[in-house]
Each structure stands twice: as C-alpha cells, then as structure tokens.
Amino acid sequence: MKPDALRGHLDALLLATLDGRQLHGYAIIEALQQGSGGALDLPTGTVYPALRRLERAGHVVSDWSTVGGRKRRTYRLTQAGQRALNAERSAWREFTTVIDGVLGGGKWAQQ
Amino acid sequence: MGAAVRETDPIERYVAELGARLQGSRKQVRDLLTETRDSLTDASEAHLGRGLAEEEARQRAVEEFGPVREIANEYQAELAVAYGTRTLIWLAIVLPLMHMAWEYGRLLLVGPWQDFGSMPPAWYLFIAKANDLTSGIASGVALVTLILGRLLARRCDAKLLARLGAGVALTAVGAVLLGNLSIIVATAHLDVARLVQSLPMSVASLVTWTVIVRLGLLARRCLSCATIVA
Known part of the structure; x- marks a missing residue:
C-alpha cells in the first residue's frame, strides 16, 4: 500500500495498535506490519513524529524505561485517546459502509 | 563510540546526519535520536533474525526508516x-x-x-x-x-x-x-x-x-x- 494513501490514516492506525497495550516504537511498527499482513509500507521513521503528534493531542502518553541496558520509550493510550479511537472506528465503519454501498454494489461490481 | 565507527556504521551515520539537521531543545533532540537509534537497532536485529548479514541488516534498517531529509523535516516540525x-x-x-x-x-x-x-x-x-x-x-x-x-x-x-x-x-x-x-x-x-x-x-x-x-x-x-x- 502506498505511503501517501496511509498518511491520512496513520493516527487512527497507531491508536488502534496501542489499544489495550503499552508498546515501544519498534514494537508498534512491527504490530502495524503484522496487523496488515505486511501490506503497510510506510517509512518507519514517520511513525515517531506521528506518536509525538498524538502525545501533543493528549491521546497517548510515553514513559522512558531501561530494558536490557537500552533506554526505551513506551507509549500507551490515554482515556482521551481511547475515546478518539472509538470515534475513528465509528467514522471508518460509516465511511466503508457508504463507499461499499456504491463501489461494492454498483453494476460495474458485477461485471 | 569512536569516530571511525560513526563513519562506517550505517545506523550511527544516519543518526549523526539526522542530529546535525535538527534544532530545538537539547533534551528533546537527544530523546528523538535515542529513540531513532533504538528503533534502527531493533529493526537490524529483526533482519539479522531473518538471515541477513549484519552489515546488510543495518543498511536495510536505515533504508526502511526513510530518507534522512524527509524524516528530519518531520522531526523538526515536532521539535x-x-x-x-x-x-x-x-x-x-x-x-x-x-x-x-x-x-x-x-x-x-x-x-x-x-x-x-x-x-x-x-x-x-x-x-x-x-x-x-x-x-x-x-x-x-x-x-x-x-x-x-x-x-x-x-x-x-x-x-x-x-x-x-x-x-x-x-x-x-x-x-x-x-x-x-x-x-x-x-x-x-x-x-x-x-x-x-x-x-x-x-x-x-x-x-x-x-x-x-x-x-x-x-x-x-x-x-x-x-x-x-x-
């Protein structure tokens, strides 16, 4: 999947990846790739500014800890982040239902 | 880490180049670079586990992270x-x-x-x-x-x-x-x-x-x- 198509959804994807768990940056990237069956092809470096943006919005918080001698920054959802994720999920369901009603059910779909 | 390693190791070279382009609070820049180095090391270890040679694994991790100029611009905006x-x-x-x-x-x-x-x-x-x-x-x-x-x-x-x-x-x-x-x-x-x-x-x-x-x-x-x- 092209990076440009993903950018608009990156925040929602990150929120969904952090749903119910606390992960460090690379674990988030791995979870995103595994969750998409490897289809998400985004420069991994773009995930970190997006995490900062979510932190600014109060949707995630981060903590530093030392694991195996290395400093790691781990991220988790806040209550506001959980609410934002729920809203993103509802909006996505509504969007796909509407688009699928046209693209998936039109006469060209049966051709 | 020695200067020679910084020059030859793809991860250290990438982190150094990224750091040279960033301006902001010293602590924030340091945190971003620490996280970047961590992520690149994790990625290279994952590639090593998939059978790549060490040099190739580190190079692949850097390539996947994205062009340094593009990433630096996104980091700089946050800084x-x-x-x-x-x-x-x-x-x-x-x-x-x-x-x-x-x-x-x-x-x-x-x-x-x-x-x-x-x-x-x-x-x-x-x-x-x-x-x-x-x-x-x-x-x-x-x-x-x-x-x-x-x-x-x-x-x-x-x-x-x-x-x-x-x-x-x-x-x-x-x-x-x-x-x-x-x-x-x-x-x-x-x-x-x-x-x-x-x-x-x-x-x-x-x-x-x-x-x-x-x-x-x-x-x-x-x-x-x-x-x-x-």
Missing part, C-alpha cells in the same frame, strides 16, 4: 512545536508574575507614586494603562494559543502550528517590550528623576528587562526552529 509550547508556557506564567512582582515591590519599597505636581496628560495615562494591561493580555493570548494548539494538534500541520506559536510568542514579547519602553520614555519626558528615585526598584527594573530579553531570545529561537529547513 519546533515543542519549543513553541515551552516558550508559550513561560510567557503565560512569567509575564503576569513579573508585572505583579514589580508592582508589589513598588508599593512595598516606594509606596504609591507621588503626583507629578499636576495631573499627567491623557497620553501619559493611556500609556500607563496600556502598559499595565499588556502583560496580562500577552499572557492570556499565549494561554489561548496553547489551548488551540492542543485542540488542533491532529487537525493542523505541525509546521503551521509551530509558526503560529512562534508568531504569537514574538508578538507577545514585542508588545511587552514596547509597553515597558514606552512608559520609561514617557516618564523620562515628564519627570526624569522619577526613573532613578529608588535603587531597589532600579534593580527590579533591570531584572524585569533581563527577563524580557531572555523571553525575546526564546521567542526568536522558536521562529528559527519553526522556519529552518532540516
């Missing part, structure tokens, strides 16, 4: 927003406190201003009133910008937010500077002796000016962080 946020917090807190401390100090050390002998002209009273209000207004505007920045964090481009923050910070400090300068010039015009009638208040004024200049430098650095092309 600029963070710097702007910090500066606006300083402005929101320090400006009213500084004004209140100066006024309280004056009441304590000098007492109420003695009359000029006759009623000061309307323009002087206007400048005095405006100067009294400037710190509060500048602080309020900084606070509103901080709230707006939080609300718009996901809806607005980080570079735009950073420029907005820097613009507000510079305007706020400029207004306070102008207010202070105006009242000094106006007072000197009416009664120059009043400016040096109390040594403790002269020292307090000097401290005030030092703080304003310091805030001005922070605001200027905000703009520099927000406009630099990483």
